[in-house]
Amino acid sequence: MTHPDPPASRKRTKATSIDIAHHAGVSQATVSRVLRGSPLVNAETRRRVEEAVRELNYTVDRHASSLRLQRSGTLALLLFEDPTADDSHINPFFLSMLGSITRACARAGQDLLVSFQQLSDDWHADYADSRKADGLILLGYGDYLSYRGKLDTLLEQGTRFVRWGAVLPDQPGLSIGCDNFHGGELVGQHLAGLGCRRVAFLGDASSHYPEFLDRYRGCDAALRVAGGAMDPALQVDAQSAEDDGYAAARELLARSGAAGAAPGFDAVFAASDLIAIGALRAFEEHGLHVPGDVRLVGFDDIPTARFTQPALTTVAQDTSAAGELLVETLMALIDNQPAQSRMLPAQLVVRRSSGAAPG
């Protein structure tokens, strides 16, 4: 039984499994077996190896292991930003998703690679092909139609991925998303219950932004039950940033020709909290009181929503469950287990901006 010699000069070079083998008086193969938890190892041998591992402070080299196993134990989170977004801050909602995904990965024993991407970037080529990650989590707003094609490419290449977003009937790959339609319904019911008849919508309500579209439709459905409906004339496009909301609200005000006079709408449903916050600023500047003159509802329940003046009524998405489910679904895909798209419940959070709460 010969064992390989350890390196002659032990000059603070990282320990390898060969060092451990020598230290414990076993073969390198046995060290590897112990470290991978093989049942084929004698208890006493295992003990000796484990001791050497502790003593030499050894950790398995991740690259050697991944190369051999053809598996990296790493997931990649790609966060898309709209090309319009300058170097400004990321939507807090996504930051909160990032937090929950990070935790979920830790629980699943996976490492997480995080990257921000422009929608236009050549991202589909990179992470999976280079085997940096076993699968991708796709997150972010952006024109769905223009990135759908990239999803097709991913699928063709056999890349495992899960997307956060609208759950659509015929989409490429799997999505986890909030039940946006129901979220919209909750808003519509709430506003109709408060007697609103003319509900404006701030957000791109087309199939370019299917999440916003679902929110719009849900609200419309609820209003119809109450004998009303959304009016397309009261819909103004907006991406999800605050400035977009500000601009859209001004456009809405201009359109309804309400220079000082009563506006042509009694409520505004903003497709995101950031949009709502921008709109709030525009209304304020215009001398329009929220909720006195206009009731306002957002979507996402970002941390700031509690602090706007008035505090923002909004729809909360369960980011904790979302992160968990995204990781779980992606792991199933990677392990060739059955997996499916799923929607998470939405919850209305009533605060003062809709004029319903006490005070």
Add this chain to the structure above:
Amino acid sequence: MTHPDPPASRKRTKATSIDIAHHAGVSQATVSRVLRGSPLVNAETRRRVEEAVRELNYTVDRHASSLRLQRSGTLALLLFEDPTADDSHINPFFLSMLGSITRACARAGQDLLVSFQQLSDDWHADYADSRKADGLILLGYGDYLSYRGKLDTLLEQGTRFVRWGAVLPDQPGLSIGCDNFHGGELVGQHLAGLGCRRVAFLGDASSHYPEFLDRYRGCDAALRVAGGAMDPALQVDAQSAEDDGYAAARELLARSGAAGAAPGFDAVFAASDLIAIGALRAFEEHGLHVPGDVRLVGFDDIPTARFTQPALTTVAQDTSAAGELLVETLMALIDNQPAQSRMLPAQLVVRRSSGAAPG
């Protein structure tokens, strides 16, 4: 000149450099040279290889490359949370740091591994030893004294790391931090200029939390210039979360025995915005008006600070520059270039909570 055969069955298996070599009619070594940008390659050969790479959609296998190069091209961001923190949300300030670090890594061509750690975890063993990352970025609040030892261990092991936090004279390793002392001075000057004499401090001002301590000292120094000083009786410990701020403010109120009567302080400097927001709630419940009865200043300038009622005067840290500098410094360390600790300027952002702005 013989070239290795490509795999017989081409069943959607990822292309390797051998496939490319065969396709381009060169050796695998030459493919590698082209991909690593070696100048030793004939232009026409290079062209052929590049074409094959495009055609077969080839990407270098990261693990094989890293194993060979003994370099991963990856940085790890370890975000510490206090053990007290339940599954609640991360301080938005750190989320914003995370955003800027992510961008900086992208610009530096490095991948970023993100992980949340409990201060108590055995994190020092993992990332660098396993070669998952070439270096670590350490971020987060937590008892400095209790984690200083781990920094020493990292240093001993030869792990490259940079820490975000207080820049201290005799600390292990390098730190990038905001000039907390000067940030505190700015607050002290501002408050003194408004005629405040009794400034309370909400935050742990000991060497367990050197950043908070520096803020405290800076404020004290500024008050002394104006003929005053901080009063230790008006200092209440608080970690950085909102609930801690709420509790600390109530403790302060109880201590100064001000049940309805005028409190024993005319201003409060909260060590973080989150603490300030919690304090604001406590003061409100107590019937204390900000800034009428108490002037309030925070630290960090998180997104919500603009929206509290009244909007929060605070000290902004340049997170963009911070991320850039953290990555730059860590890269220098990894490349064995000279590198040093650095402080970034702090900037006072005056809003209504200090009673100085118009309105």
Add this chain to the structure above:
DNA sequence: CTGAAAGCGCTTACAG
């Protein structure tokens, strides 16, 4: 239960 050996896919010193 254990060791010897092959091989994961690269990179680069060496020889031409």
Add this chain to the structure above:
DNA sequence: CTGAAAGCGCTTACAG
């Protein structure tokens, strides 16, 4: 300028 070959540090089928 290019190819053949060694080797990075693992994991596991194979043989005992």
